[in-house]
Amino acid sequence: MATAPIRLSERSFSASARPAWLWLAGRSAMLVALYYAVALWGLVFTPDAHGIPLVWPATGVGLAFVYLYGWSLLPALGIAAGLVTWRFTGTMMPLPEAIGTVGATLAGIALGARALHHFGFSPRFERLRDVGLLLLVGGLAASGLAATVGAWGIAVGTETLRFSDTWWLCWMADLMGLMLITPVLMTWLGAPMVRPAEHTYTKGAMLIGALGLVSLVVYSGQLSAPLAMPLSYAVFPLIMLAALRCPVQVTTTLMLAAGTIALSGTGWGLGPFADMGLGKSLLSLNAQLGLLVLTGLVLSALRGEREAAEARARQHLEELARAGRLSTLGELSAGLAHELNQPLCVLTSYAQASKRLLERGQLDALRDALIQLDAGAHRAAETVRQMRAFAAGQSPERVAIAPTDLLKPVLDLLQPEFRRCKVELDRSIPPRLPRVRVAPVQVEQVLMNLLRNALEALEGRSGARIQLWVDRTGRELAITVRDNGPGIPPGRLASLFDPFATWKEGGMGLGLSISRSLVESHGGQLTAANVPEGGAEFRFTLPMEDARART
Amino acid sequence: MPAPKVPQVHLVDDDPDVRSAVSLLLKTEDFRVTAYADAQSVLAGVDAGTPGCLVLDVRLPDMDGLTLQRELKSRGVEMPVVFITGHGDIPMAVRAVAEGALDFLEKPFHDGTLIEGVRHALELDAQRRAGAAEMAQVEERLQSLTPRERQVLEKLLDGKPNKLIARDLDVSVRTVEIHRSNLMLKMGAKSPSHLARLALACHDFRDRLTPE
Numbered sequence: 009m010a011t012a013p014i015r016l017s018e019r020s021f022s023a024s025a026r027p028a029w030l031w032l033a034g035r036s037a038m039l040v041a042l043y044y045a046v047a048l049w050g051l052v053f054t055p056d057a058h059g060i061p062l063v064w065p066a067t068g069v070g071l072a073f074v075y076l077y078g079w080s081l082l083p084a085l086g087i088a089a090g091l092v093t094w095r096f097t098g099t100m101m102p103l104p105e106a107i108g109t110v111g112a113t114l115a116g117i118a119l120g121a122r123a124l125h126h127f128g129f130s131p132r133f134e135r136l137r138d139v140g141l142l143l144l145v146g147g148l149a150a151s152g153l154a155a156t157v158g159a160w161g162i163a164v165g166t167e168t169l170r171f172s173d174t175w176w177l178c179w180m181a182d183l184m185g186l187m188l189i190t191p192v193l194m195t196w197l198g199a200p201m202v203r204p205a206e207h208t209y210t211k212g213a214m215l216i217g218a219l220g221l222v223s224l225v226v227y228s229g230q231l232s233a234p235l236a237m238p239l240s241y242a243v244f245p246l247i248m249l250a251a252l253r254c255p256v257q258v259t260t261t262l263m264l265a266a267g268t269i270a271l272s273g274t275g276w277g278l279g280p281f282a283d284m285g286l287g288k289s290l291l292s293l294n295a296q297l298g299l300l301v302l303t304g305l306v307l308s309a310l311r312g313e314r315e316a317a318e319a320r321a322r323q324h325l326e327e328l329a330r331a332g333r334l335s336t337l338g339e340l341s342a343g344l345a346h347e348l349n350q351p352l353c354v355l356t357s358y359a360q361a362s363k364r365l366l367e368r369g370q371l372d373a374l375r376d377a378l379i380q381l382d383a384g385a386h387r388a389a390e391t392v393r394q395m396r397a398f399a400a401g402q403s404p405e406r407v408a409i410a411p412t413d414l415l416k417p418v419l420d421l422l423q424p425e426f427r428r429c430k431v432e433l434d435r436s437i438p439p440r441l442p443r444v445r446v447a448p449v450q451v452e453q454v455l456m457n458l459l460r461n462a463l464e465a466l467e468g469r470s471g472a473r474i475q476l477w478v479d480r481t482g483r484e485l486a487i488t489v490r491d492n493g494p495g496i497p498p499g500r501l502a503s504l505f506d507p508f509a510t511w512k513e514g515g516m517g518l519g520l521s522i523s524r525s526l527v528e529s530h531g532g533q534l535t536a537a538n539v540p541e542g543g544a545e546f547r548f549t550l551p552m553e554d555a556r557a558r559t
Numbered sequence: 560m561p562a563p564k565v566p567q568v569h570l571v572d573d574d575p576d577v578r579s580a581v582s583l584l585l586k587t588e589d590f591r592v593t594a595y596a597d598a599q600s601v602l603a604g605v606d607a608g609t610p611g612c613l614v615l616d617v618r619l620p621d622m623d624g625l626t627l628q629r630e631l632k633s634r635g636v637e638m639p640v641v642f643i644t645g646h647g648d649i650p651m652a653v654r655a656v657a658e659g660a661l662d663f664l665e666k667p668f669h670d671g672t673l674i675e676g677v678r679h680a681l682e683l684d685a686q687r688r689a690g691a692a693e694m695a696q697v698e699e700r701l702q703s704l705t706p707r708e709r710q711v712l713e714k715l716l717d718g719k720p721n722k723l724i725a726r727d728l729d730v731s732v733r734t735v736e737i738h739r740s741n742l743m744l745k746m747g748a749k750s751p752s753h754l755a756r757l758a759l760a761c762h763d764f765r766d767r768l769t770p771e
Binding site: 353356358360 | 581583586666668670
């Protein structure tokens with residue numbers, strides 16, 4: 009089992025349509041408050057007389073809530089949109105028009121949310137298509153309709169602005185707001201927090217600090233424009249770093265923070281974009297912020313896709329490895345049958361003897377026989393347990409384990425093979441070796457594979473001998489299996505670890521390939537060489553427990 | 560003649576648990592059991608003169624069971640062998656039986672099969688030994704014949720009538736008849752054909768059975 013499932017079950021659109029009233033009331037209140045607050049914030053920055061805001065995140069808030077929690081939040085959204093319309097246009101707009109405005113906003117958002125569900129959008133932003141979908145749906149449905157309404161509302165009251173110009177500005181403000189706020193809401197409210205392997209809290213805190221500092225300096229108005237303008241791009245590397253190294257929630261929050269500071273600064277007439285006049289400053293800053301959000305989301309998605317691919321690869325390796333173990337067990341079955349038949353023979357013999365002793369009334373002897381029978385049963389159970397542990401079920405979870413505990417089960421399992429092939433095992437395992445953090449079943453598989461290859465190479469040879477030793481080199485532990493067989497044909501050495509490179513009768517040629525992948529997934533290396541005195545030597549390393557950051 | 564000895568079951572298995580379990584099982588049937596861990600101790604410990612049988616694991620650490628069976632035979636130990644195995648190895652079972660193994664039992668044994676096998680083996684051994692004792696008696700009688708009687712016997716086995724024998728040996732027919740009746744008496748033969756059977760079973764005359 010992969011430790012990080014690729015997808016969690018997402019909130020079902022229909023299931024959330026019938027929530028408890030308290031929950032609904034809570035979410036509704038949250039939506040109204042947030043919608044109203046961001047509208048208030050957006051309307052603070054209307055640098056011209058027509059009241060066109062620089063940014064309008066309200067639509068994005070609505071889209072996020074309706075997408076996440078379903079149609080049941082539409083009434084709250086209507087209230088919020090109505091409040092905003094009433095508050096900012098007041099008596100200027102006749103009631104039918106006001107109702108039309110609210111209705112169009114609702115329709116745009118509902119349509120957008122429906123489309124996101126329809127196209128299988130995931131609020132985790134782990135795929136490029138999620139980023140594309142949000143932009144497309146946000147741009148076309150939600151912002152498109154909202155902007156039409158907004159532009160119409162503004163254009164109606166003024167003669168100096170053409171509808172198309174106004175629509176363009178409103179649409180951009182809507183889409184910009186949506187790009188800034190929707191990913192934040194969706195990732196915090198709709199996606200689990202997944203920490204990438206490289207993430208640390210220190211790194212996250214440093215990123216937040218650096219971004220805040222850069223933005224404040226740029227938009228403080230203290231720097232001259234020629235310096236402030238290029239410096240405003242300093243947020244890009246920070247966002248890129250966050251996208252690659254931090255949970256997606258951190259990235260989206262940083263983008264929102266950067267956008268908020270930039271827009272607030274520009275709105276207050278500070279920073280490099282302030283002096284250009286409404287149209288240009290809005291266009292210019294929004295272009296930069298749009299690119300910033302796009303960069304952050306695309307990089308996050310690419311990282312997500314890479315991680316998903318890696319998880320799939322890990323899962324495949326694990327499945328392949330398990331298949332390899334099962335086939336190994338199949339090949340060992342003759343020897344294992346013997347291992348089981350011996351204790352079973354002991355059991356049946358004691359049982360038959362007990363029956364006869366009982367018939368004769370020799371109770372003392374019967375008692376002894378039953379004690380022996382019990383002990384024999386445990387021995388048989390132990391053999392079965394070893395086979396099971398090797399074959400299946402056991403999770404590939406990594407634990408800290410002493411090398412001797414890794415070797416013992418494999419050697420126990422292979423003991424009949426050593427006897428059958430008449431091969432002497434010479435092992436040298438120093439006591440008190442440091443522990444390694446590994447998935448025991450996988451390392452056991454590697455050992456099993458190497459030892460069985462050696463046994464096969466040695467079968468039928470006199471004086472056959474396998475040396476097995478463990479030593480430490482620096483921060484690594486190395487396990488070596490050496491035989492005194494014919495060695496690896498020189499032409500085979502290069503392709504030895506390639507899949508399907510077999511020269512054994514009936515072999516699949518996957519053993520060594522899987523083994524190398526397993527060792528490498530532990531951060532170690534598996535190498536092969538011929539020994540000058542004759543025979544082959546396989547050696548693999550494993551990092552010691554303390555030498556590696558926990559993952 | 561020495562007093563009849565108690566038959567021994569010689570159990571050979573390298574697994575100590577199997578040895579003690581199977582020994583106990585056999586002892587509950589009042590068999591006398593001696594257990595050995597390897598082939599060398601069997602070769603050193605088994606006395607051909609004592610009746611008994613062998614219960615032999617096919618795979619032993621120092622020698623496989625079939626080789627041990629051959630080795631014992633070459634040393635004059637002709638006891639019946641019951642093989643036991645944990646491997647279910649059919650080719651080996653076939654070879655073992657071909658080489659005279661009495662039985663080939665797979666571990667774990669079904670109730671009674673081992674005991675039946677051992678009992679059967681001991682019976683066969685007893686029969687073989689009884690047959691051998693009879694043979695020894697006939698040989699002994701053969702040795703008690705005078706040279707003349709022996710000559711007459713040889714001629715008889717050649718299928719010659721009394722007259723021809725008398726002429727060959729240059730004696731009277733009457734003398735041949737006397738030798739012949741003594742010979743029958745000494746050998747314990749009830750008829751001429753019985754006499755022929757007894758004589759031909761003896762070592763000295765065995766070659767006459769083969770066609771020329």
